[in-house]
Amino acid sequence: MAGDDISAFAQLQMTHIGKPLPRPNAERLSRGAARYTPDIDLPGLLHVAFLRSPYAHARIISIDGSSALACEGVIAVLTGADLATIARPFEAKLDHLPKLKAAKQYPMAVDVARHQGEAVAAIVAATRALAEDALDALRVEWEELPAVTDPVRALEADAPLIHAQMPDNLAFIAEIKQGDHAAVEAATQLSVQRDFTFARHTGVPLEPRAIIATFDAIEDRLTVYQSTQTPFQTQAALSAMYGMRESDIRVVAPDVGGSFGVKLHTYADEMALCGIALLLKRPVKFVSDRLESFVSDIHARGQSVTARMDLTADGTLLAMNVDALSGIGPWSVYPRTSVLEGSQVLTMSGCPYQLRAYEGRLRLAFQNKAPMGAYRAVGHPIAMALGELLIESAARQVKMDPVAIRRRNLVPDDSYPFRTLTGLRFEALSHHRCLDRLVELMDYERLRREQKELRQKGVYRGIGLAAVVELTNPGPALYSVGNVRVSAQDGCQIRLEPDGRVTCAISITDQGQGSFAAIGQVIADVAGLNQADIRIIMGDTAHVPYGGGTYGSRGAGVGGEAALRAAAAFRQNMLSIAGALLQTGPDELEMREGAVMSKGSGQRQLDLRAIADVAYFKPDQLPKDLQPLLSSSGHFTQLTDTFVFTNGFQASHLELDIETGFVRLLEHWAVEDCGRIINPLLVGEQMRGGIAQGIGGALLEECVYDESGQLVNGSLVDYLTPSSAIMPDIRIAHIETPTKTSILGAKGAGEAGTAGAPAAVLNAINDAMAPFGAEIFQMPATPERILRAMGRLG
Amino acid sequence: MTHARVSMTLNGVRIEGSAEPRMHLADFLRLRGDLPSIRVSCEYGVCGCCSLMVDGLVVRGCLLLAVQADGRDVRTLEGMAEQTQDLRAAFVEHNALQCGYCTPAMLLTAHELITVAPDADRDAIRDGLSGNYCRCTGYHAIVDAVEATAQARRTHKGDDHDGR
Ligand code: FES
Ligand code: FES
Secondary structure (H helix, E strand, C coil), X not given: CCCCCHHHHHHCCCCCCCCCCCCCCHHHHHCCCCCEHHHCCCCCCEEEEEEECCCCCEEEEEEECHHHHCCCCEEEEEEHHHHHCCCCCECCCCCCCCCCCCCXXXXXXXXXXXXXXXXXXXXXXXXXXXXXXXXXXXXXXXXXXXXXXXXXHHCCCCCCCCCCCCCCCEEEEEEEEEECHHHHHHHCCEEEEEEEEEEEEECCCCCCCEEEEEEECCCCEEEEEECCCCHHHHHHHHHHHHCCCHHHEEEECCECCCCCCHHHCCCHHHHHHHHXXXXXXXXXXXXXXHHHHHHHCCEEEEEEEEEEEEECCCXXXXXXXXXXXXXXXXXXXXXXXXXXXHHHHHHHCCCCECCCXXXXXXXXXXXXXXXXXXXXXXXXXXXXXXXXXXXXXXXHHHCCCHHHHHHHHECCCCCCCEECXXXXXXXXXXXXXXXXXXXXXXXXXXXXXXXXXXXXXXXXXXXEEEEEEEEECCCCCCCHHHCCCCCCEEEEEEEECCCCCEEEEECCCCCCCCHHHHHHHHHHHHHCCCHHHEEEECCECCCCCXXXXXXXXXXXXXXXXXXXXXXXXXXXXXXXXXXXXXXXXXXXEEEECCEEEECCCCCEEEEHHHHHHHHHHCHHHCCCXXXXXXXXXXXXXXXXXXXXEEEEEEEEEEEECCCCCCEEEEEEEEEEECECCCCHHXXXXXXXXXXXXXXXXXXXXXXXXXXXXXXXXXXXXXXXXXXCCCCCEEEEEECCCCCCCCCCCECCCCCHHHHHHHHHHHHHHHHHHHHHCCCCCEECCCHHHHHHHCCCCC | CCCEEEEEEECCEEEEEEECCCCEHHHHHHCCCCXXXXXXXXXXXXXXXXXXXXXXXXXXXXXXXXXXHCCCEEECHHXXXXXXXXXXXXXXXXXXXXXXXXXXXHHHHHHHHHHHCCCCCHHHHHHXXXXXXXXXXXXXXXXXXXXXXXXXXXXXXXXXXHHC
C-alpha cells in the first residue's frame, strides 16, 4: 500500500482486521495482573485527603489547620489560598462561542465554595486513614450563602448570583432557526409537544479517580500518574497552571479501571494534588473514595426540554422544535467546558429524519450543584430521546406502526452526503439498512403478534425502537477552533527491536475498550506482522508521540489511521532493507507474518529478526549508500469533516407490571454501522457496555439533590446502577459503511449504545402503557413515575 | 494507632502481619503490594469488587476487618489460578472483561456459583452475579463466559464418568 491509497488498502490481505480476535492484554487482566493508579506506591509517598465543602454555597471565613497539623502522621495542611500562591487560575472557554461565560477557578476554593463537595483544604499525611482522621480536627468557619439549585430559579432576575462579578447566572444561550417555517405551519396537521425531564446522573467507573504526583528536583521534572483518558491534556493543564514547560511534565496513565468521560476532565482537586507535590517537593497521592466521587466527579444530562414535532396527518414529519434548559453547576468544566451536552441536543435532535424546518433554543445556567461534564454519549441520549419518543408518540396518534413511520421519514440511504438544517454534514449513513436488519434480527412481526396475544391475558409487554446517530472521529472543530489545548491529531511510532519484534508507541489510550487490540490488528495487517510480535505502549507522555488520546469515539478511527500510516511506512522501510539484502526491488517483495516473501513465488526470504540482525549488528552487509530507517511514524487528523457520524438502530423489549410499575427488560437489540470494523468483539462489547449505561440512565440512575443543594443519594447503596440481574441479553448486528475520510475507514463505536438505549427503553415502556393511553417522558422512569404517568398514584 | 498481630493462611502460605484494628481485609491484602487482584471500589459492601475467599467462601473483603481473618484460610484470585483457569480463558475468549477492575472478584464469584450450582442457567447466573458490579461490559459476555464454562465443566465431568 502506498501513501493515501484506499483501494490499495482494500486489496490488502486481512487476517486481523475485521476478525473477532481475543484481546492480547485481556489474558493479563483476567489473572488480576493489572496496575491501576491506586496500586502504585513510591518511596516516601504521602497521602492526601480533601476537606470538601459541606454546603452548596458558603463563604469561607477562616480555616484553622493548627489542630489538624498536630494530629498523628500529618505532614502538612494546605488551603486554597496556599495553592493560589503558585497556581494561575483557570477558566473553561471556547473562543468560537463567545457567549459562553466562564469564571476563574483555583485548584481549591479560595473564598467561596460553590457546590457541596468542592475541595477547600487538603491534609497531607503518612496514610490516607491518618489524613482522614485529621480532617475532623480542621476548623473552618463558614458563612452559608443562599444556594441556587433549580436552573429555572437560577435564571430569575432576583436569583442570588453564583459568581458575583457576573450580571446573571446565564452561562450560555444559543438559538437556531432554519428552514421554511411558514410552509410548515401551513402544512401541519398534527403537532406533538411534550415536556421531557432527564435527571442528572454520573459515570461511576469502578476504579475511582486517582492521581499521584512527584517532583524530581534534580531533573526539574514533574511526574504524574493519573487515572485518565487524556494524559497530554493533563500535561497542558499543569503547564498552564503552574508555569512549567509541557515537556518537563510527564503524565502516565497506567491501567485505567473504566472512565466513560469521567476521567476526561481536568479536575480542580487533581490539579491541587499536583500543586501540593510542587509545594512540598514530596510525592503525594489522592484516591477518591466512593462517597466523595459522587459529589466531585462530573455529573451529566440533567436537562428539562420542551420539544415538539409537526407532522401531516399521514405521518410525514415536517418540523422539530426544541427548547432545552440545563443547570451546569458553578463552573464550566476545564478545559472542555460544559456546553457540549446541551449544544449536541440543540444540533442533533431529530437528525435521523428529513425535516423542512427546525427551531431550537438552549440555555445553560450556573447553579450550586456538582459541575456537569462530558459523560459517555454527551448530549446524544437526550437528543435521540426527544426525536425518537416524539415520533413514536406521533405514530400512536396517527395509528401508524413505529417501523412504518420511521421508514417514511428517515433520510434515505441514497441521499448522502446529507446536511441537516442544523448544519451537520453526514457523509454516509444507513438508517434504512439498519432498520431492516433490526426488524429481521428481533423478529419484529412475531413480537408484535405475541404482544397482542399477551395483552388479552393481562400481560403488558412493550417494544420500543430508536434510531441513533453518533458523532465520532472529531476534527479540529471540536476544540482547536475554540483555542482549547486538546489535540485532534494522533500519532504513532513503530520501531524494530533487535530481536525482530516491534514496539509501537501511540497517543491514544485504553480504558478497557480494547485500543491495544485494535491497534495491534491494524499494524499486523498493514505492516505484515504477527500480532504477537507487536508490543504496544500507550498512556505515557514521555514515551508516546503527542496526541489527543481517547475521547469522542476517536480511538479506533483517528488513532487507528495514525497506526495504519505508521505501519505502511514501516513495511516500506523493511522492504527497502530486504530488497538491498536480496538484491531485488522492494516491489518484488511483500511482508507477511513478520517475514519477507517474494511476491511471485510466495517464498519466504527472510524474517524481521534477520533484518534487525543485519541493521543493528552487521550493517557492513548493507550497501554503503543505505542508512536504513528502523522506525517509522504516522500521524492523522481527521480534516475532511467536522465529525464523522455513525448510525444504528436499537430496540428494547420489556414487560411492565401495571400494579407495581416495575419494568422487566426481556431483550435488547442493536444494529450498528461504525464503518470498517477492526474487531467485531470489541465493537459488540462497546455497544453492550454503552447500552447498559443507557439503560441505567433510562431506569435507575439519578443524582437526587434537595433544595439546599445536598446530594441525598450519594452512595452506591442509594444510587442505583444496572446489575447483571436486571440486564437483558443484548444481540448485536453490524452494517459496514466505511468512511472515506481515512484510508482505514473506521468510525467510532464507543458511545452509540448509550446514545440510543434510553430512547428505546422509554419507547418500549410507552408502548406497554399504550392500552392505558399513558406515556412517560421522564428519565429515569422509576416504578413510581410510571405509576404516576398511568394515573395509578396520586 | 495501635496495631494488632494478624496471622492467616494466604493462598496456601502461612503469613503474619500487623494491622490497625480498623483496617479491612481488602486493604490489608492490597497494601502488601504483591496481590494486584485485590481492589476496592465502594468500600461499603455494594459493588463486590473486593470479593475474596475466606475459609472457602466468597466474601466482601471490605466488610471484614483484617483482624477478623486471623487464623483463617484466605484466598485471592492469585491463589485460585488453577481452579479458575478454564473460566479465565472463557472470559478472554468472550471478551467478558474490559477495564478488568471488576474481573478478579467476578471470576471468584462465578467460580463459586457454578461450583455450587453447576446447572445454573442464564437467569440463575445473572442472579448469582448480581452482587458484583461491572460498569463496562453490560454483563452479557460475562454470562456467556460463565455459561460456557459451566457447560464445559458438566461435559467434562460426564466424560470422566464415561471413561471410568
Ligand atoms: S469495595 Fe467491597 S463491596 Fe465495594
Ligand atoms: S470490566 Fe470494567 S468494571 Fe467490569
